[in-house]
Amino acid sequence: MKIATWNVNSLRVRLPQVLNWLGREQPDVLAIQETKITDDAFPVAELAEAGYRSVYSGQKTYNGVAVLSKLDLADPVTDPEGFDDPQRRILAVTVGDYRIVNLYVPNGGEVGSDKYAYKLDWLAKIRNYLSLELERHRRLIVLGDFNIAPEDRDVYDPEAWRERILCSTPEREAFRALLDVGLIDVFRRFEQAEKSYTWWDYRLNAFRRNMGLRIDHILVSASAAEDCLACRIDVEPRKLERPSDHAPMVAEFRA
Numbered sequence: 001m002k003i004a005t006w007n008v009n010s011l012r013v014r015l016p017q018v019l020n021w022l023g024r025e026q027p028d029v030l031a032i033q034e035t036k037i038t039d040d041a042f043p044v045a046e047l048a049e050a051g052y053r054s055v056y057s058g059q060k061t062y063n064g065v066a067v068l069s070k071l072d073l074a075d076p077v078t079d080p081e082g083f084d085d086p087q088r089r090i091l092a093v094t095v096g097d098y099r100i101v102n103l104y105v106p107n108g109g110e111v112g113s114d115k116y117a118y119k120l121d122w123l124a125k126i127r128n129y130l131s132l133e134l135e136r137h138r139r140l141i142v143l144g145d146f147n148i149a150p151e152d153r154d155v156y157d158p159e160a161w162r163e164r165i166l167c168s169t170p171e172r173e174a175f176r177a178l179l180d181v182g183l184i185d186v187f188r189r190f191e192q193a194e195k196s197y198t199w200w201d202y203r204l205n206a207f208r209r210n211m212g213l214r215i216d217h218i219l220v221s222a223s224a225a226e227d228c229l230a231c232r233i234d235v236e237p238r239k240l241e242r243p244s245d246h247a248p249m250v251a252e253f254r255a
Contacts, residue, residue, distance in 0.1 A: 001253045002027045007246035031102035033145045035064030057088045065091040065102045082130045099137035100164040103144035131181045140173040140221040148175045154214035183219040186231045191209040199246050218251045227254040
């Protein structure tokens with residue numbers, strides 16, 4: 001099974017790119033973030049024509065998550081119990097033998113800001129939720145835009161980003177706390193090229209200069225990790241005209 005994640009930074013704008021990528025890559029499942037579209041406007045018909053079922057949780061202008069699948073989607077959850085947050089950032093769904101949790105973690109604004117405190121609190125709550133999901137589901141996949149570069153090797157210039165948003169010590173500790181509940185960063189289970197990133201700022205020709213960060217991740221339970229055959233970043237969509245600032249990440253599992 002091929003499972004992917006991609007922050008598309010507006011599905012309304014990027015839909016042709018998403019459809020082209022689905023046709024080329026043929027993932028079984030694609031989790032997308034920052035759809036920035038209300039549920040009534042979600043392009044269900046266009047995606048169905050491409051062979052994909054959809055579940056989604058959106059809002060106007062901001063946030064929004066969705067899961068597209070060639071297979072049946074079951075037991076969707078958008079508001080975990082005890083997680084009171086009106087922003088549309090969470091979507092859990094079962095596909096085959098896998099429980100998939102699609103996350104769009106808050107950016108955090110600036111270190112020390114109210115948005116930063118909200119981000120850290122959000123991550124603590126999601127850790128508790130994922131701990132329960134791990135108890136309920138042997139094959140768990142947690143993926144999406146985490147807005148955290150976990151290590152210096154995930155940043156093009158670690159010193160320039162030292163203790164800045166996306167790279168601060170509390171954020172990295174929060175990411176490690178997610179791993180500590182029993183999740184594995186499968187990207188690091190395979191040999192990867194140096195300077196492998198998933199996000200590049202639109203400014204300063206950052207993509208052409210590979211001034212990027214790896215902030216999109218696929219984390220899996222130990223059982224799912226045993227079945228993971230590959231994990232990679234596909235930078236091709238980032239080369240397109242008017243691209244998302246993120247590139248898709250793809251992992252392959254034994255069915």
